[in-house]
Amino acid sequence: MDKDTPTPTTAQTSWTITEEQVGTRLDRFLAAQIDKLSRASIQQLVIDGAILINDKPATKSGYALRLNDHVRALTFVPSSAVKNVTPQQIPLDIVYEDKDFIVLNKEAGMVVHPAPGHYDDTLVNALLARYPELSNQQADLRPGIVHRLDRDTSGLLIVARNLQTQGLLIEQMKEHQIEKRYLALVEGVISLDRGSIDAPIGRDPRNRQQMTITSVDSKEAVTHFKVQERYQQHTLVLLQLETGRTHQIRVHLKAIGHPVVGDPTYGTGRLRYGITLNRQFLHAYQLRFKHPVTEEIIELEAPLPPDLQSILDHPEHL
Structure with a gap:
């Protein structure tokens, strides 16, 4: 996903502490639970009184969690982030x-x-x-x-x-009722025609800006893939998300030894043979879902943008 998860305002907002989580710092716990929210932001939320423990405002971000503590977030937006956003005339497709x-x-x-x-x-x-x-x-x-x-x-x-x-x-x-499909060019040749990657994803304890496959403070993550084209050193795949976790596609493809081409975080960040690509080869290609009001089935598709299509136009380099 990448980054295809619901925004923090729609994420889980309360948790009950289990035996495995006892003793964890409050800020570390919340950073693992809430996608894209830094520990600094969580510490500000504690100062704002927006984090409750057993229905009372937490007083310390370093509070050591206890068994069956009930943790609740009243908001995911720290006071330091509240600011009027200026409308800007930027072209949209x-x-x-x-x-x-x-x-x-x-x-x-x-x-x-x-x-x-x-x-x-x-x-x-x-x-x-x-x-x-x-x-x-x-x-x-x-x-x-x-x-x-x-x-x-x-x-x-x-x-x-x-x-x-x-x-x-x-x-x-x-409820996983919105079908999202992506196109990705990956490193190496995938032997299976289709398959599924079922591995939980959480924050990498060694680098909090990255995600990884882990059983600690993680969430279920399932990605289905189907090979579209095999090249000499690469594979074009169509991916469908069953769940939507931060960096899900990129983490899952790295885990099976086929990172997304051009991915600077989870791959090599470059294409072989000197082809220039300034970002990861990942494109949200298709959507299918029910109109929330009329209940009409909406099916949409966006072709590959020129920078990605130009790579496929030269298969001799792949």
Whole structure:
């Protein structure tokens, strides 16, 4: 996914501490549970009184958790992050649009939503300029966002135009009723025509900015793949997500020894034979889901963008 998980405002908001989690620092525990929220942000949430332990505000981010402690987050947006996001006239490739939601084809290099230190030139800045009604949902800096894509992953992304539709789409996402398929070029030749990768994903304890396959503070993750084309040194695969965890596709493909071509974090970050590619070869290719209001089946497809298609146009180098 990458980064195709529901946004933090829609993630699990309460937990009961098990025997395996006893003694863990509160901030470490929450950083493992909440995708894309740093320990510094969690510490600010504690200062804000937004983290409750047994229905009382936590007083220390370093609190050692006890058996059956009930931890609850009132919000995932620390006070230090609250800021009005400025609408910006940035071109968007709209694939589908009605009064309830839009589907756009996000270009590589665009960050989906603002975060501390990066409030401009994001997808949300562009959405607020084109759809002013989204400003009514701006309190958490993610108005209308149903799911995410990594900055350097291109492709189809759903954005709700009102809170009711956003809630219905998020529920579909949680129930795995939105079919999401990706195209990826990977290193090496995959021998199986199709298969599934079923391995839980959590934060890498050695590098909190990365994800890894682990049984500690992890979440279920399932990725299905089907080979589309085999080349001499690479394979083009179609992937379907059963779950949507941060960096899921990239972590799972690395785990089976076939990282995404051009991935600087989980792969070599380059193509062989000197072909230039400035990002990972990963594209959100197809969406299929039920319209949350009319119940019509929506099926959409976004072709590979030019930078990725140009790689496939020279199979002799692959």
